[in-house]
Amino acid sequence: MREITADHMKDMARGAxxxxxxxxxxxxxxxxxxxxALERNGPVSLVDVDEVPDDALVVPTAFMGAPTVMVEKLPSGEETIRALRALEELLGRPVTHTVSIEAGGVNSMIPFVAAAELGLPLIDADGMGRAFPELQMLLPTLGGIRATPMALADERGNDLTLRTxxxxxxxxxxxxxxxxxxxSAAVSLYALTGAQVKEHMVRGTMTLCERLGTTIREAARSHADPVQAATDVLGGRRVFTGKIVDVRRGTxxxxxxxxxxLDGLDEDTGHSLEFAFQNENLVVRRDGEILxxxxxxxxxxxxxTGEPVTxxxxxxxxxxxxxxAxxxxxxxxxxxxxxxGPGVFGYDHPYVPV
Known part of the structure; x- marks a missing residue:
């Protein structure tokens, strides 16, 4: 366990x-x-998965919806607390821990808000190891864990609970x-025991977020290549460098x-790259070939700069x-x-592992 303060948030959000x-x-x-939330309430305890008791009640918190909307309709964080409390009331017992449902610039930070406001420890894990656009796309789903009962809350004071x-x-x-x-709405769902967290969640996600964010910042400050530094941490590879020449986007x-x-630059000059997204990036093609x-x-x-572009x-x-990666x-x-996989999003090509 270690204490996380407001000073950690910039690197963590970047890496997330x-x-x-x-x-x-x-x-x-x-x-x-x-x-x-951390400045108002003090530090949050970040606990390793193995430190969580098997009988703990772990409730994730997140925001659901279109990221473009949150740029204009800013969340207050109060919605998150109402969603978690609504689910806690439905479950009939107090929540002991919270955890991130996915990695992402907002959805890795929302659990810190819940943890700070409610005095809960935050588990160093998440449900995907990345972000996906739909809420059933979690590793706990593969383990047979139900997303519901779940609660939603909006900025107007509306709360909603679901069983499906x-x-x-x-x-x-x-x-x-x-x-x-x-x-855009706050959600609380996938209530887990500590034992289920150990079996079905991705361990160490918050620590990896911080490491990624710190690596990018330090590489940029020392005039090293921040993209390569991030690539090394991810265990991936850089496949294209270019300039965006067209964007089509709708909500x-x-x-x-x-x-x-993208039109290629540097060693990719003369080539083009296209990627498609549904909240998250789904598929990338270089000169028509799927990468x-x-x-x-x-x-x-x-x-x-190495800064992530959402x-x-x-x-x-x-x-x-x-x-x-x-x-x-x-x-x-x-x-x-x-x-x-790609077929779920309407693509007919086979999955080719990176």
Whole structure:
């Protein structure tokens, strides 16, 4: 266990946005929410998975919806507390720990808000090892754990609880409710025991976020290559460096969907690259050839600074590098690919591991 203060948030949010593969929310917004909660309430205890009692009640917290909406409709953090309390009331016993449902600039920071405001320890883990657009796309789903009962809360004071027959229906009904709540809502779901956290979550995610963010910052400060430094931490490879020449993006049904086109620079001059996204980056092609796709990580970083570029901030003229990295091995199983592989998003090409 170690104490996490507001001073840790900038590096953690940066690294979380890298792992978020374009989604998971704006790291600046996430950092501000977490910093304010920590400054107001003091540090949060970050505990290792093995420190969690098997009978603990662990409730994740997050935001659901389109990341573009949160740029204009800023969350207060109060929605998160109401969602967690609503689920706690439904479960009939007090929550003992919270945890991140996914990596991302907002969704890795929201659990710090809940932990600081409610005095809960935060587990050093998450449910994906990256970010995915739909709430059934978690490793606990592969372990047979139900997403519901779950609770949603919006900024107007509306709270909603759901029980569904399976996790796909939880996504479907919660997405509809989120759209009615303004395409952004706090959620609390996937109530877990400590034993289930140990078996089904990705260990060490918060520590990896901090390491990634620190590595990028220190590389940029020392005039080293921050993109390569981040690539080394991820265990991936840089596949393209270029300038964004086209972005098509729209918000519909609670998602941000679109694609971007890059013209190559440096050693990639004369080549082009295209990647498509649904909140998160889904597939990347170089000169029409598929280089990587979900569930592996496709990360877009500013070439000069190494800062992660989320899908809502893609714009013409931005010079970026595209890095791909392997996902958690459980996503590469037949069951994992059936839940979050390329075919789930409508692509007919086979999965080719990074």
């Amino acid at each position: 946005a890298v792992l978020g593969t374009g989604g998971g929310g704006d790291p600046y917004i996430g950092r501000l929410l977490a910093q304010q 027959v399976d996790n796909a229906w939880a996504e479907r009904l919660a997405r509809s409710a989120t759209v009615e709540m303004g395409c 519909a049904a609670g998602f941000v969907r679109g694609d971007a086109v 990587a796709s979900v569930p592996d990580l496709i990360c877009v970083l500013d070439t000069d 899908t809502e901030f893609l714009r013409y003229g931005l010079r970026v590098s595209v890095v791909v 392997p996902c958690d091995p459980r996503w590469r199983t037949p069951e994992g690919l059936a839940l979050a």
